[in-house]
Amino acid sequence: MRAPGKVNLSLRVGPLGPGEQYHQLTTVFQAVSVYEEVVARSSDERTVTVSGPQAALVPTDATNLALRAVEALAAATGTDEGVALHVDKGVPVAGGMAGGSADAAATLLACDALWRTGLSRAELLELAATLGSDVPFVLQGHTAMGQGRGELLTPALSRGEFHWAFAVRDTGLSTPAVYREFDRLHALADDPREALRRGGGVAVPPDPDDDVRLMQALRAGDPHALGAALHNDLQAAALELEPGLAEPLAVAQDAGALGVVVSGSGPTVAALARNRQHALVLAAAFTASGVADRVLTATGPVPGARIVAED
Numbered sequence: 001m002r003a004p005g006k007v008n009l010s011l012r013v014g015p016l017g018p019g020e021q022y023h024q025l026t027t028v029f030q031a032v033s034v035y036e037e038v039v040a041r042s043s044d045e046r047t048v049t050v051s052g053p054q055a056a057l058v059p060t061d062a063t064n065l066a067l068r069a070v071e072a073l074a075a076a077t078g079t080d081e082g083v084a085l086h087v088d089k090g091v092p093v094a095g096g097m098a099g100g101s102a103d104a105a106a107t108l109l110a111c112d113a114l115w116r117t118g119l120s121r122a123e124l125l126e127l128a129a130t131l132g133s134d135v136p137f138v139l140q141g142h143t144a145m146g147q148g149r150g151e152l153l154t155p156a157l158s159r160g161e162f163h164w165a166f167a168v169r170d171t172g173l174s175t176p177a178v179y180r181e182f183d184r185l186h187a188l189a190d191d192p193r194e195a196l197r198r199g200g201g202v203a204v205p206p207d208p209d210d211d212v213r214l215m216q217a218l219r220a221g222d223p224h225a226l227g228a229a230l231h232n233d234l235q236a237a238a239l240e241l242e243p244g245l246a247e248p249l250a251v252a253q254d255a256g257a258l259g260v261v262v263s264g265s266g267p268t269v270a271a272l273a274r275n276r277q278h279a280l281v282l283a284a285a286f287t288a289s290g291v292a293d294r295v296l297t298a299t300g301p302v303p304g305a306r307i308v309a310e311d
């Protein structure tokens, strides 16, 4: 089973209402060719092992998102079957590219097949949303607009292939901490100039019309227009928590990226290239300037979680 990571081409975040846990979003997701591989085998127990360059950062207890997906599917279908999972992580851990969400999505599909639960796509998507806001999208893949807390998906038309270079950091950023920082920046209301200077100001409910140009760029398969339309309301918050992110952003710009943006809640920086060759140039610029612990190149959009070989 294989599931892709994602980049948010646009991420617009509304205010957090009193007592609410989730921000209202309008986001445009693109699934990219950076993958989690999940193998599921029959077992009496429910276990997970993890490999990949950042495997040591991933818990293997019940908090692992893949095991949470196992428990959610078992509870929904009333089965007491077990599974031995192995996850080979290609997506950066806590990098803002939905790696854990991809594991959860791949696990739902893998256990659905292994246990022959026969859930419908709609039922799987509903279960996915209970596991995390990004899980429905990595199950679906391709390109989609996400609303609500990010789980309400509308597929979007996209032509051709876009090329990316990613600057990855070994130390991740916590998604809740980045949203909290977003709230803090936007609460500097008694000092509006300071709020604006730091990328804050009053948070407004996101409006999908703000992404009209971006959607046109996708339909036209125009990387220049897409680069100009990339947007992330969480970027200022990620930069407050990790000021060093300014470096990969500047390096990509200097190397002629069509657009550069923090991916989701960061700290991965995503640079849009003119073509495959230019993505390699951007990756080399990240490496040469020492602003990344690891560099990836990828294309998007790609399909969501799917079986690539019988487990």
Ligand SMILES: C[C@](O)(CO)[C@H](O)COP(=O)(O)OP(=O)(O)OC[C@H]1O[C@@H](n2ccc(N)nc2=O)[C@H](O)[C@@H]1O
Pocket (backbone or CB within 6 Å): 008, 011, 021, 022, 023, 024, 025, 027, 096, 098, 101, 131, 132, 133, 134, 135, 148, 149, 150, 175, 176, 179, 264, 265
């Ligand atoms: C930053 C993004 O990756 C952009 O796609 C997502 O919004 C985060 O999605 P995710 O990692 O699947 O997040 P979840 O597991 O659903 O939520 C983790 C935490 O992030 C914050 N959170 C998440 C989604 C959202 N719309 N508003 C939030 O404030 C909440 O504090 C929440 O408790």
Ligand SMILES: Nc1ncnc2c1ncn2[C@@H]1O[C@H](COP(=O)(O)OP(=O)(O)OP(=O)(O)O)[C@@H](O)[C@H]1O
Pocket (backbone or CB within 6 Å): 057, 058, 059, 063, 064, 065, 066, 087, 092, 093, 094, 095, 096, 097, 098, 099, 100, 101, 103, 104, 134, 172, 173, 175, 264, 265, 266
């Ligand atoms: N299967 C998993 N893979 C990675 N991290 C996991 C997993 N299960 C639990 N975690 C924990 O969740 C945290 C965030 O993981 P993840 O890699 O999904 O972040 P992310 O890519 O930034 O998420 P998103 O982009 O959806 O906000 C990690 O620091 C780790 O402790």
